[in-house]
Amino acid sequence: MMERAEYLFKTSLNIQQLNRRLEKAVGLSLVQWHVLRRVLELPGSAAGVLAKEIGVHPGTLTPLLKRLQGKGYLFLEPDALDARKKTILISREGKTKLLTAEKKFFVIIDECNETKHLFL
Amino acid sequence: MKFLFSATGIRTLEAFCFSKCLFAFDYDGTLAKIVKAPNDALMTKTTENLLEELNSKAPVAIISGRSLNDLKKLFKHSIKTMIGNHGIEGLPNNRFSGDAALDAVLKWKKKLAKLLPDNPGIQIEDKVFSLAVHYRCSREKKSAKSRILDCAGNLEPPPRVILGKCVINLIPAGAPHKGVALMELMLDRGLTCAVYVGDDDTDEDVFGLSELRIMTVRVGMKAASRARFYLKRQTDINRLIKLIIKIRNDIL
Numbered sequence: 001m002m003e004r005a006e007y008l009f010k011t012s013l014n015i016q017q018l019n020r021r022l023e024k025a026v027g028l029s030l031v032q033w034h035v036l037r038r039v040l041e042l043p044g045s046a047a048g049v050l051a052k053e054i055g056v057h058p059g060t061l062t063p064l065l066k067r068l069q070g071k072g073y074l075f076l077e078p079d080a081l082d083a084r085k086k087t088i089l090i091s092r093e094g095k096t097k098l099l100t101a102e103k104k105f106f107v108i109i110d111e112c113n114e115t116k117h118l119f120l
Numbered sequence: 121m122k123f124l125f126s127a128t129g130i131r132t133l134e135a136f137c138f139s140k141c142l143f144a145f146d147y148d149g150t151l152a153k154i155v156k157a158p159n160d161a162l163m164t165k166t167t168e169n170l171l172e173e174l175n176s177k178a179p180v181a182i183i184s185g186r187s188l189n190d191l192k193k194l195f196k197h198s199i200k201t202m203i204g205n206h207g208i209e210g211l212p213n214n215r216f217s218g219d220a221a222l223d224a225v226l227k228w229k230k231k232l233a234k235l236l237p238d239n240p241g242i243q244i245e246d247k248v249f250s251l252a253v254h255y256r257c258s259r260e261k262k263s264a265k266s267r268i269l270d271c272a273g274n275l276e277p278p279p280r281v282i283l284g285k286c287v288i289n290l291i292p293a294g295a296p297h298k299g300v301a302l303m304e305l306m307l308d309r310g311l312t313c314a315v316y317v318g319d320d321d322t323d324e325d326v327f328g329l330s331e332l333r334i335m336t337v338r339v340g341m342k343a344a345s346r347a348r349f350y351l352k353r354q355t356d357i358n359r360l361i362k363l364i365i366k367i368r369n370d371i372l
Contacts, residue, residue: 043135043313044332077132079332080122080348087332089135095371 018112025108026101033105035064036090036098039074044087046079073097124337124349124360132349133315136335137367142306142314143174145357146298147184147191149319150339153354154285156256162194170361172198177368181305183207183298185289185322187247206282206291206322207301208249212308221249221292228275228290235271242268249292251279256286283321297325302334317351317360 023029038053051058068074073094079085122129145151152161174180181201184191188204203210208221228251236242241258244251258264268288272281279290306314312333316326319339327336327346338347339354351360
């Protein structure tokens with residue numbers, strides 16, 4: 001059990017390091033990339049639906065969305081029929097950023113020895 | 121409703137175009153102008169060419185109140201995905217068996233022939249799985265409409281009545297509608313979102329879907345409509361299709 005706990009701790013550190021490398025290289029963390037990718041694939045979703053797709057609590061998603069919105073990568077639009085609902089849409093800048101970032105992203109992940117064992 | 125060619129409308133359309141999106145259109149009043157004789161309702165050459173071009177770049181579907189046979193004649197070589205009869209004909213995997221609908225329509229046709237004998241200006245169109253009672257050519261449209269609605273109230277089994285532009289559609293209750301058809305198409309083709317353009321009450325079955333991943337556009341502003349966006353007039357359809365093509369070209 002001790003070994004498992006140690007293993008999980010090291011893996012967690014490795015993922016944090018990978019995340020820092022990704023953010024430095026492409027300006028997006030793993031989580032931000034994942035959220036943006038889902039928004040691209042599911043335009044017009046409400047926050048609750050998106051949170052379910054991603055597998056997080058809506059409360060966790062909100063600050064992530066705000067950060068991406070602040071960077072201009074997505075926008076929240078009130079539903080034309082019910083202003084209480086907000087639909088989440090990727091912006092042109094967000095789409096460009098995502099596709100450009102993904103090219104470097106996948107290379108970095110592939111090169112990262114620290115996490116290769118996770119996929120064996 | 122928001123104007124589609126506003127800043128909000130355009131960036132919403134862009135976001136949909138970036139994804140695996142189905143572009144679906146009604147026919148009469150949307151792709152083609154409404155005219156007195158349904159057989160004369162043809163798309164302009166420009167619209168036809170633009171639609172073909174879009175069809176080569178993205179999934180396109182026609183969802184119309186016309187019969188499937190009618191649609192096949194209109195789109196001989198281009199669009200392959202067509203749903204007719206307000207969502208009844210052409211569903212993927214033949215989900216709807218129309219026997220009950222055929223029976224009902226036959227009964228209605230017989231009854232209406234007795235209730236509306238030789239009425240100038242009123243024309244009953246048999247679309248096999250539904251009836252369309254046109255009164256565009258009637259000199260007194262209000263009373264013609266009222267008369268038809270009265271007759272519809274006496275039909276058995278009771279039809280679902282959908283009002284169109286100078287036409288009253290009688291559809292078997294419980295039959296699939298345009299909203300169901302659109303969702304089925306999306307599911308069948310693995311598409312995550314759709315843009316749907318229509319112009320009248322028969323399209324409210326799509327506009328009323330509480331599905332934010334369908335961008336609904338109405339031709340003509342109508343406050344009571346549940347469409348989220350609108351075009352000002354039918355001729356704006358070319359501008360819309362051109363814009364979608366441009367956005368898609370920018371992605372590729």
